[in-house]
Amino acid sequence: MKSHTNLECGELLVRYRNGESHAFVEILSRYRAPVYSYLVRCGVTHMSRDDVFQEIFVRIHAGCAGYDEARPLPPWIFTIVINTVRSYFRKELTVKRAQEERAAQDELDTVHHHDGSHYALAKETGAWLETQLASLPLEQREAVNLVCLNNIEQAQAAAMLDIPLNTLKTNLRRARLKLTEALQRRNLIIERESAR
Numbered sequence: 001m002k003s004h005t006n007l008e009c010g011e012l013l014v015r016y017r018n019g020e021s022h023a024f025v026e027i028l029s030r031y032r033a034p035v036y037s038y039l040v041r042c043g044v045t046h047m048s049r050d051d052v053f054q055e056i057f058v059r060i061h062a063g064c065a066g067y068d069e070a071r072p073l074p075p076w077i078f079t080i081v082i083n084t085v086r087s088y089f090r091k092e093l094t095v096k097r098a099q100e101e102r103a104a105q106d107e108l109d110t111v112h113h114h115d116g117s118h119y120a121l122a123k124e125t126g127a128w129l130e131t132q133l134a135s136l137p138l139e140q141r142e143a144v145n146l147v148c149l150n151n152i153e154q155a156q157a158a159a160m161l162d163i164p165l166n167t168l169k170t171n172l173r174r175a176r177l178k179l180t181e182a183l184q185r186r187n188l189i190i191e192r193e194s195a196r
Contacts, residue, residue, distance in 0.1 A: 010072065038150070039052055141175075
């Protein structure tokens, strides 16, 4: 199966701009998962995600006339995603940082009832990591989402976030340090519980 290049994706937006309505459906199909994952990891509440997701694609539709086809499409799309998410947080008076659908899971109970399955442990660790990502400050979540989870180069990510490259690197370093410290604390708790 042929992989989709950035250029091919950009051509889709140009085709849509030129009147091929089905090209937008293909863009939506290709970007649905990464955009939705970005919303989840940035802490957009479960109840608001669909609305924010829809607003992003309305903005993509509205902005397609200004798209420069010489530029890769992912940074253009993620700039819209970033601005829409920031607008969402500005409108919210309070932001819940932990994901609601995973908040009920108790990490220690999972360890106590561990059945030896590597899959169960990996699933629990993944849920824990998502919760830790959601607890980071927004600027750190944005950096991790773009660079670590969406494989956008640091210089491009900094430009998309409209911050200096060194600020992006600082945000990444702080996020990694917090996640590392949290993982060390978690491992210590697990070791203590296992020793009982």
